[in-house]
Amino acid sequence: MTRRDSVLPPVFSRRDMLKGGALVVGFSMSGAARAARGDASGPPAPNEIDSWIAIHADNTATIYTGKCELGQGNTTGLLQIAAEELDLGMAQVKAVQLDTNITPDQGATSSSSSIHRGGPQLRAAAAEARQELLARAARVLGVQTGSLVVNGGVVSIDGESAFRSVKYSDLIGDKPFKLKFTGTAPQKPINRYSLVGKSPARVDVPAKAAGQYTHVHHLRAPGMLHGRVVLPRGQRSFGAGARALEVDEASIKHILGARVVRKGDFVGVVAEREWDAVKAARDLKVTWANGPELVGGANLFQSMRASRTQDAEIAKKGDPAAAFAKAAHVRSSSYSCPYQGHLPFAPNCALADVTAERALIKSSTQDVYSSRAQLADVLGMPKEKVRVQYYEGSGTFGRSCYEDASQAAAILSQAVGKPVRLQYMRWDEHGWDNYGPAHFAEVRAGVDAEGNIVAYEYDGWQHGWTITSTVSDSALKRPGVERAGGSGSITVNPISTGSMYKIANRRVTSHGVPMAGYLRGAALRSPLDLSFAFASEQTIDELAVALQMDPLAFRRKNIGDKRWLGVLEAAAEAAKWLPRVMGSSLSSADVVTGRGFALGTHHVSYGAAVVDVEVNKRTGLVVAKKLFGAMDCGLAVNPALVENQMVGQMIQSTSRVLKEEVTFDKRAVTSLDWNSYPVLRFAEHPEVVPVVVQRMDEPSTGAGEEVMGATAAAIANAFFDATGARMRQFPMTPERVLSALNSRT
Amino acid sequence: MAGELKIRVNGAERSVNADPDTPLLYVLMNDLELKGPRFGCGLAQCGSCSVLADGVEIRSCVTPAGSVAGKSIVTLEGLPALYAQQKGLAQAPALHPLQEAFVETQSLHCGYCYNGMTIKGAELLSQNPAPSEAQIRAHMDGHICRCGTYPRVMKAIQLASLKIAGGAK
Numbered sequence: 023m024t025r026r027d028s029v030l031p032p033v034f035s036r037r038d039m040l041k042g043g044a045l046v047v048g049f050s051m052s053g054a055a056r057a058a059r060g061d062a063s064g065p066p067a068p069n070e071i072d073s074w075i076a077i078h079a080d081n082t083a084t085i086y087t088g089k090c091e092l093g094q095g096n097t098t099g100l101l102q103i104a105a106e107e108l109d110l111g112m113a114q115v116k117a118v119q120l121d122t123n124i125t126p127d128q129g130a131t132s133s134s135s136s137i138h139r140g141g142p143q144l145r146a147a148a149a150e151a152r153q154e155l156l157a158r159a160a161r162v163l164g165v166q167t168g169s170l171v172v173n174g175g176v177v178s179i180d181g182e183s184a185f186r187s188v189k190y191s192d193l194i195g196d197k198p199f200k201l202k203f204t205g206t207a208p209q210k211p212i213n214r215y216s217l218v219g220k221s222p223a224r225v226d227v228p229a230k231a232a233g234q235y236t237h238v239h240h241l242r243a244p245g246m247l248h249g250r251v252v253l254p255r256g257q258r259s260f261g262a263g264a265r266a267l268e269v270d271e272a273s274i275k276h277i278l279g280a281r282v283v284r285k286g287d288f289v290g291v292v293a294e295r296e297w298d299a300v301k302a303a304r305d306l307k308v309t310w311a312n313g314p315e316l317v318g319g320a321n322l323f324q325s326m327r328a329s330r331t332q333d334a335e336i337a338k339k340g341d342p343a344a345a346f347a348k349a350a351h352v353r354s355s356s357y358s359c360p361y362q363g364h365l366p367f368a369p370n371c372a373l374a375d376v377t378a379e380r381a382l383i384k385s386s387t388q389d390v391y392s393s394r395a396q397l398a399d400v401l402g403m404p405k406e407k408v409r410v411q412y413y414e415g416s417g418t419f420g421r422s423c424y425e426d427a428s429q430a431a432a433i434l435s436q437a438v439g440k441p442v443r444l445q446y447m448r449w450d451e452h453g454w455d456n457y458g459p460a461h462f463a464e465v466r467a468g469v470d471a472e473g474n475i476v477a478y479e480y481d482g483w484q485h486g487w488t489i490t491s492t493v494s495d496s497a498l499k500r501p502g503v504e505r506a507g508g509s510g511s512i513t514v515n516p517i518s519t520g521s522m523y524k525i526a527n528r529r530v531t532s533h534g535v536p537m538a539g540y541l542r543g544a545a546l547r548s549p550l551d552l553s554f555a556f557a558s559e560q561t562i563d564e565l566a567v568a569l570q571m572d573p574l575a576f577r578r579k580n581i582g583d584k585r586w587l588g589v590l591e592a593a594a595e596a597a598k599w600l601p602r603v604m605g606s607s608l609s610s611a612d613v614v615t616g617r618g619f620a621l622g623t624h625h626v627s628y629g630a631a632v633v634d635v636e637v638n639k640r641t642g643l644v645v646a647k648k649l650f651g652a653m654d655c656g657l658a659v660n661p662a663l664v665e666n667q668m669v670g671q672m673i674q675s676t677s678r679v680l681k682e683e684v685t686f687d688k689r690a691v692t693s694l695d696w697n698s699y700p701v702l703r704f705a706e707h708p709e710v711v712p713v714v715v716q717r718m719d720e721p722s723t724g725a726g727e728e729v730m731g732a733t734a735a736a737i738a739n740a741f742f743d744a745t746g747a748r749m750r751q752f753p754m755t756p757e758r759v760l761s762a763l764n765s766r767t
Numbered sequence: 768m769a770g771e772l773k774i775r776v777n778g779a780e781r782s783v784n785a786d787p788d789t790p791l792l793y794v795l796m797n798d799l800e801l802k803g804p805r806f807g808c809g810l811a812q813c814g815s816c817s818v819l820a821d822g823v824e825i826r827s828c829v830t831p832a833g834s835v836a837g838k839s840i841v842t843l844e845g846l847p848a849l850y851a852q853q854k855g856l857a858q859a860p861a862l863h864p865l866q867e868a869f870v871e872t873q874s875l876h877c878g879y880c881y882n883g884m885t886i887k888g889a890e891l892l893s894q895n896p897a898p899s900e901a902q903i904r905a906h907m908d909g910h911i912c913r914c915g916t917y918p919r920v921m922k923a924i925q926l927a928s929l930k931i932a933g934g935a936k
C-alpha cells in the first residue's frame with residue numbers, strides 16, 4: 023500500500039464522504055475545543071507553520087503541499103526539499119493528497135512551478151519548523167542551538183556521543199507548533215545538502231506498477247450512480263457551446279433505470295450500472311442548436327492572418343528595418359502550427375456527492391481551489407460548503423476536461439441526491455477539449471558577413487484561452503469566458519523567439535485573434551513554445567546555411583549567455599556532434615537520414631536538442647530515431663526526475679510535431695479518437711538520451727516543459743539536413759512531406 | 768436483460784448479475800472491483816483495458832462479458848500467479864518480473880497505461896522470453912502512452928527478459 027492509499031482509502035461510506043472523515047492526519051485532541059484538521063473549509067492560513075508541517079509521535083513528518091502529483095514526480099521532489107531542511111530521511115516524510123480543507127493554497131500545479139515556486143515556500147516552512155525544534159532541543163539539552171546537530175530527526179550535541187539526544191517527536195510529537203511562518207529562519211547552506219541533488223526513487227511508482235494506485239477513475243462510493251454527459255460529437259465554434267433545443271427522454275425508455283438530468287443547456291444521464299449510463303448517453307435523442315460556423319480547418323491560417331487582431335509589441339530593440347537593409351543574408355518565411363489536444367489517456371473522471379448542505383468532489387484538477395470556486399458557482403452554493411479533493415488522473419498536460427467532468431458529476435449528484443461517478447467518453451474528451459491554440463508565424467532574420475545576427479522580427483498570430491468549462495457554460499447558460507485581456511491575453515513568448523542570441527535589432531509582435539469562429543483554447547504543455555521554436559529555430563538554421571556555417575558554431579558565435587551555451591555544449595557532447603553545414607550531404611536514396619539541432623524553452627530553464635531522423639522520400643514518412651536533450655533548470659532537486667520528465671517531453675514533442683492535429687470543418691471538430699487524431703506509437707518511438715546540466719548554485723526552475731520546443735525544431739532542422747527541404751507546417755505528415763519534397767527548389 | 772453470468776477471473780469462478788452484452792471491462796471494474804483493467808477509449812484503440820483470455824491479450828472494453836464463458840481471464844491482479852504457474856514456481860511472487868522492472872527503471876509517469884503495458888509485455892515474454900528490440904516494438908505497438916514513456920517500457924521489457932532468464936525470480 024502506498025502512503026497515499028493509507029491516507030485516503032478508495033471507498034468511502036456516504037457518511038465518511040460527507041465528513042471527509044477518512045483523512046487520518048490530525049492533531050491529538052485535548053478537549054473538544056480544537057477542531058480536527060480538515061473539519062473547516064480551507065485554505066489553511068499560509069502564515070502558520072502548522073498549515074505546512076506536522077511532526078508525529080513516531081518521529082515522522084507529514085508535509086502539506088499545495089502542488090499535485092501529475093505523474094511528474096513532484097511529490098518526491100517536494101518531500102526531498104522538506105526532508106533536507108528538517109534533516110529527516112525520505113522514509114520519515116509523507117505527503118497528503120490535495121484537499122481544500124487540508125492543504126495550503128500554492129496556486130495551480132501549472133507552468134512547471136512545483137519545485138520552482140512551490141519548493142522555496144516549503145523549504146522556508148521546513149527551516150522555520152527546524153529552527154523551533156532546535157530551540158526546544160537546546161532547552162532540553164541545556165546547550166546553545168549552535169552546538170546541535172540533527173540526523174534523522176534526532177537532535178544531539180555536536181561532537182558528543184549520542185548519549186544526550188532528543189527526538190523531534192519528544193519535542194512536539196503530534197502537537198501543533200502554533201508558530202507563525204515568518205520566512206526568516208536560516209536555511210541549510212547548499213554545500214551541506216545530502217538529499218537535494220540526489221535521486222531517491224519516486225514515492226508513487228511502486229503502487230502504480232503493482233496496479234494498486236488509486237487514480238480518480240478507481241473511486242467508488244456506496245449507493246452511487248454512474249453518470250455521463252450528453253454532448254454532440256465534436257465542439258462547435260467557441261461561444262456556441264452545446265445547446266439542446268429538444269431532448270426526447272422517451273428515446274432511452276428501453277434502458278431501465280436510466281434517467282436524464284438537465285440544468286440550463288446541460289444534458290446528462292445517470293444509471294445504476296455504468297454500461298447503462300454509456301448506452302443512455304449514446305442513445306438519447308437530442309436536437310442541438312447549430313450556432314455560428316467555425317472558420318474550418320482548411321481556412322484556419324488564412325483566417326487568423328486576416329483577422330482583426332489586438333496587437334502588442336512584446337520586444338523591441340534597435341532598428342530592425344535599417345539593419346535588414348544592411349544585412350549580408352536575410353531569410354524569411356511563414357509557419358503554420360495546428361491546434362493540438364491535451365487528450366489524457368483516460369478521459370476525465372470525477373466522483374461527486376452533493377447534498378443541500380455541502381458538496382464533496384473528488385477530482386483530478388490541477389488547482390483544487392480554483393475548481394472549488396467554479397463548482398460553487400455551478401452548484402449555487404457558497405464555496406465554504408464545497409470541498410474538493412485531488413486524486414491523480416491520467417497525464418493531463420494542462421487544462422483538459424477535468425473541470426467539465428467535476429462539474430458534470432456535481433450537477434448530476436445535486437439533481438439525483440446520490441453520489442455520482444462520471445467519466446467522459448473518448449469522443450467527449452477528444453471533441454470538447456480546451457485545445458492548445460493554433461499559431462501562425464512570420465519570421466525574418468538577417469546576418470552580417472561575419473556571421474553576427476543583426477536583425478530579427480517575429481510576428482505571431484493566435485487566439486486566447488477560455489477560463490470556463492463547456493459544462494458550466496451550458497448549465498449557467500452563458501457564453502464561454504475568455505481569459506482577462508481578451509484576444510490579446512496570450513502573447514508570443516519573447517524568450518522562445520530569439521532571446522538566446524545577442525541581436526541588436528529585434529522586434530517581436532503578438533497578434534491576438536478574437537475567439538469567435540475558433541475552438542476552445544487553453545494551456546497545453548509548453549504552451550505554444552513548440553510553435554515558436556519550430557518557426558524561430560528553423561530561421562536561425564537557415565542563416566547558418568546561408569553562411570555555410572555549422573549550425574552550432576553559428577549559434578556559439580551569437581549566444582549571449584553561458585547557460586544557453588551550457589545546454590548547447592551538453593547536447594552536442596552527448597550526441598558527439600561533428601561540425602558540418604546542414605543539408606550539405608544529400609543522398610539520392612529513397613530513405614535518407616539527417617541530424618539537426620535547436621534551442622528552446624518555456625519560461626526560465628534552458629533546453630537544447632539534437633535529433634537524428636530518417637525520411638522515406640517515397641512514402642513521406644519521417645521517423646525520429648534518436649533524441650539527445652540537455653536541460654539546465656538550475657538546481658535539479660532530483661536529477662532522475664528531470665531526466666524522466668525530459669524523456670516524456672521529447673517523446674511527446676516528437677508526437678506533436680510528426681503526428682498530432684485537431685481537425686475540424688465549418689460545423690464541428692472531426693478528430694474524435696486515436697485513429698482520427700494519430701499520436702506517436704510504440705513501434706516508431708525514438709531512443710532518448712536526457713542530460714541534466716546540474717547547477718547547484720542556481721535557483722531551481724521548471725523542468726516539465728522546457729525541452730519540448732528545442733525537440734520540435736531540431737526534428738525540422740534534421741529533416742532539412744536529410745532532404746534539403748524545409749517544413750513550414752506541422753505535424754509533418756507524409757502528405758505535407760511529399761509536398762515539401764516536390765516543391766524543393 | 769440482466770441475468771447471472773459466470774466468468775473465470777484470476778483462477779476463480781465468479782458469478783455476476785449482468786447483461787451478457789455488457790463489455791467485460793465494466794464487469795471487471797464495477798462488479799469484481801478490480802483496479803487493473805481500466806477505461807481508456809472504449810474503442811479497442813489504446814490498450815488501457817487489456818486482460819488475458821487463455822493467455823492471449825484482448826481488449827475488454829469491446830468484449831461482451833457473455834462471450835468469455837469457458838475462458839480463463841487473467842487481469843493485472845492475477846499476473847504474478849499466472850507467471851508462477853507458467854514457470855512452475857511453488858509460490859506466486861508479489862510482482863511479475865516486468866512489474867519489478869518498471870519499478871527499477873522508474874519508467875512510468877501517471878501510470879494509467881501500465882495496465883495494458885504490463886499485460887501486453889507479459890504476454891510477449893510468455894511467448895518469447897528473449898524478444899529482440901524489433902519484436903518488442905512490433906508487439907507493443909497497439910498500446911499508447913500519452914506521457915511518452917515508451918523508451919523506458921522498452922528498457923523494462925528487456926530488463927524483465929534478463930530477470931526471467933536469470934532464474935525466474
